[in-house]
Amino acid sequence: MKQSLTLGKVTKFMGLGFLSSFKDLFTGKLEKEDYKAFLRKVIVPIASVLLFIGLWHLGAKSLYNVEAEFRIEKALNEQGQAAADEMAACIASGDISCQPNTLPSPSQVWASFQSLLKDHALISADKAAFIEKTAALNEKRVAEGKDAIVYTGRPSFVDQIFRSLKTVFAGFFLALLIAVPLGIFIGLSPTLKSAFNWFIQIFKPVSPVVWYLLVFMIVKTLLIDSSEDSSFSISFIAVGLCSMWATLVNTSMGVSSVDKDYINVAKVLKLGNFQKVFKVVLPSSLPLIFTGLKITLSVAWMVLIAIELLAQSPGLGLFVWEEFQNGANDSNAKIIVAMFVIGIIGFLLDRLMLAIQNWVSFEKTDAI
Amino acid sequence: MAYLELKNIYKTYGNDENATEVLSNINLEIEEGEFVAIVGFTGSGKTTLVNLINGLLEPTKGEVLFKGEPVVGTSHERGVIFQNYSLLPWLTVGQNVYMAVKEAFPKKPKKELNAIVADYVDMVGLTPAINKRPKELSGGMRQRVSVARALSMKPEMIIMDEPLGALDALTRGTLQDEILNIWGKDKRTALLITNDVDEGIYMADRIIPLRPGPNATLGPEFKIDIERPRDKTLMNDNPNYKKTRNAIIEYLMDIGEERKSQASEEFILPDLAPKDFVNQFK
Ligand SMILES: Nc1ncnc2c1ncn2[C@@H]1O[C@H](COP(=O)(O)OP(=O)(O)OP(=O)(O)O)[C@@H](O)[C@H]1O
Numbered sequence A: 001m002k003q004s005l006t007l008g009k010v011t012k013f014m015g016l017g018f019l020s021s022f023k024d025l026f027t028g029k030l031e032k033e034d035y036k037a038f039l040r041k042v043i044v045p046i047a048s049v050l051l052f053i054g055l056w057h058l059g060a061k062s063l064y065n066v067e068a069e070f071r072i073e074k075a076l077n078e079q080g081q082a083a084a085d086e087m088a089a090c091i092a093s094g095d096i097s098c099q100p101n102t103l104p105s106p107s108q109v110w111a112s113f114q115s116l117l118k119d120h121a122l123i124s125a126d127k128a129a130f131i132e133k134t135a136a137l138n139e140k141r142v143a144e145g146k147d148a149i150v151y152t153g154r155p156s157f158v159d160q161i162f163r164s165l166k167t168v169f170a171g172f173f174l175a176l177l178i179a180v181p182l183g184i185f186i187g188l189s190p191t192l193k194s195a196f197n198w199f200i201q202i203f204k205p206v207s208p209v210v211w212y213l214l215v216f217m218i219v220k221t222l223l224i225d226s227s228e229d230s231s232f233s234i235s236f237i238a239v240g241l242c243s244m245w246a247t248l249v250n251t252s253m254g255v256s257s258v259d260k261d262y263i264n265v266a267k268v269l270k271l272g273n274f275q276k277v278f279k280v281v282l283p284s285s286l287p288l289i290f291t292g293l294k295i296t297l298s299v300a301w302m303v304l305i306a307i308e309l310l311a312q313s314p315g316l317g318l319f320v321w322e323e324f325q326n327g328a329n330d331s332n333a334k335i336i337v338a339m340f341v342i343g344i345i346g347f348l349l350d351r352l353m354l355a356i357q358n359w360v361s362f363e364k365t366d367a368i
Numbered sequence B: 001m002a003y004l005e006l007k008n009i010y011k012t013y014g015n016d017e018n019a020t021e022v023l024s025n026i027n028l029e030i031e032e033g034e035f036v037a038i039v040g041f042t043g044s045g046k047t048t049l050v051n052l053i054n055g056l057l058e059p060t061k062g063e064v065l066f067k068g069e070p071v072v073g074t075s076h077e078r079g080v081i082f083q084n085y086s087l088l089p090w091l092t093v094g095q096n097v098y099m100a101v102k103e104a105f106p107k108k109p110k111k112e113l114n115a116i117v118a119d120y121v122d123m124v125g126l127t128p129a130i131n132k133r134p135k136e137l138s139g140g141m142r143q144r145v146s147v148a149r150a151l152s153m154k155p156e157m158i159i160m161d162e163p164l165g166a167l168d169a170l171t172r173g174t175l176q177d178e179i180l181n182i183w184g185k186d187k188r189t190a191l192l193i194t195n196d197v198d199e200g201i202y203m204a205d206r207i208i209p210l211r212p213g214p215n216a217t218l219g220p221e222f223k224i225d226i227e228r229p230r231d232k233t234l235m236n237d238n239p240n241y242k243k244t245r246n247a248i249i250e251y252l253m254d255i256g257e258e259r260k261s262q263a264s265e266e267f268i269l270p271d272l273a274p275k276d277f278v279n280q281f282k
């Protein structure tokens, strides 16, 4: 089966079909009745985004005013009129030392986003310079059998994102490796099903925090001799264990509820057990397995933030926590930036899974 | 000893209070090389009977003997054309047939298997659609894939559960001839379930009605004494044909009437009408 890959096909595959409306707009391919669809698919979302930003702006402004008035009032009550005037002047001047600390406005968030990118550029340059500087020295050290010197500077925001993605994918693959095979066995054997049922029912609802603590207890002991930092292992294992349940349940359900007609075909053709599983049972449960994997990935991404924070493992979760502790004047704005980044990456991960699902399975699923 | 023998077969679905006896006291003998058709109303238990013979179901009471041996599970010797096609939706037409051919002839090289697949797909007229998935096919095309899949395994006995129901008259005629051709070539045995009396008369040596369920039993058999190869247009003038056809239809109408009168005794409809409907007359 050969398919030419056009932009339209790819975007549709990814559930980003609305992008092709743009292309049609610019290539002048819109028919009259398409305008209605264009209005609904492009104009309405853009309008709602603008409305959202507007409301956010107004909300942030009124919160700012509440906080500012409170500060002036407090200065008046505690130190008298002069202090209150000074405070009002200070707030109006935009001095950092007395700025109200509340929900940042959209423009502050945008400014923080740019400063985070600038910071990343700075750190990257610093890192590149460091690597260049130590290259010769490291070669010598390696030749002598010593460890190379590595860059230990502060990670940038972008580094944290990649670190988080690494953790989430490690956790996701751990979940996949455990849950899919186990789900298949449970689905195939009623005995295993009743053996595991209590286990699934009890552990499925356990909160990520508790999983983290459990993994921490075990991994800490297992790695007792090693001097390595175990925070990455702990966080990805905890992420995997929290998120694998959807896949486990969906896989076993898919495998145990294969259409009776297909089973009859397998029987009439006299397929062996192995063939039956790989040629009939698995393909027919693939849509459900993927639904499970999709949920697993989104759960993994969601719990990751909490777990990184607990495990002190570098990543977006730790970034958010540190900014919160930090309490600098732009910390709140940075937290909101992180919030959007987390949301957008979560959305893209979901679309990625959808694309893979459509690619491997015979039933096409539409994006929601 | 008959080739296929059903002895006092009873089949009950469910247990205790929910139990319904679908088939009661079924006795049937089919000789080697025979072509037998079973006609019956919908829901009378034809598919159940087919599944007892091909080994997908076990009788509650009684015995199914195939070549003198009790039937335990399915076998490549008995090929099945399922009523609901039962194609695997993730495989293409060619792959669906290939899977069956490969199981039937595990020792043949791949090239030969592919040739067999191509042959049978061509026979049912689906060569242009060989790379399509079942979802992209019409109901009739799916049915033809199912026919190709069953016949490609070259089973000794061909069991067909309303195999041509979804086809137009023309395609139906072609496939009837193909099936007869395959049956006649190496003197195989065939069991055809159909709801079309004419199809039964054209294809079979004997027609046996299945009386309506529950507790369906087989009715008296009708022998079709028309020489083969049969010709559809000439057959219409054959006095034997007319006589047999009328007898079968009369029998079926009788049991149909019987069923209707029984039904009207059993179900008394409640005296209800939609509100709006009643209000119209006020
Ligand atoms: N697995 C099952 N469990 C319970 N009842 C069943 C089951 N399969 C079939 N039946 C019942 O048995 C009866 C006969 O079903 P069957 O499918 O054999 O009919 P059929 O003659 O093939 O009908 P059709 O012509 O519509 O295909 C029906 O009343 C049906 O409700």
Ligand SMILES: [Mg+2]
Pocket (backbone or CB within 6 Å): B046, B047, B048, B083, B161
């Ligand atoms: Mg049926």
